[in-house]
Amino acid sequence: MRTSGPERTVRSSGRTEPELRAAAAAPxxxxxxxxxxRGARERRIAAKKRRGIxxxxxxxxxxx
Incomplete structure (x- = not known):
């Protein structure tokens, strides 16, 4: 009995299923x-000063 599903496609292509999925996935x-x-930078500097103290x-x- 021959199958015409995805298993046969994978076997005939010589590539593994994860490779095929990766190739078909969107970049x-x-x-x-x-x-x-600016606020994030100021908070970071203030925290560094507190740690230093x-x-x-x-x-x-x-x-x-």
Whole structure:
């Protein structure tokens, strides 16, 4: 009994099913690079300053 379904198509093409699916899939959308907003940059710098102050407060000062 011969089949005329997708199994026969895959076998006759010599390619695996995942390869055929990848070839038929739509290409992924192009990524448009973006830059951080001004507010995001300011929040990042403020957070870095807070972390620096926290670390500075952890330091042990030598006794004189």
């Amino acid at each position: 992924p959308p192009v990524r448009r690079p973006t830059k951080p907003s 926290t670390k500075r407060n952890r330091r042990a000062f030598p006794d004189d």
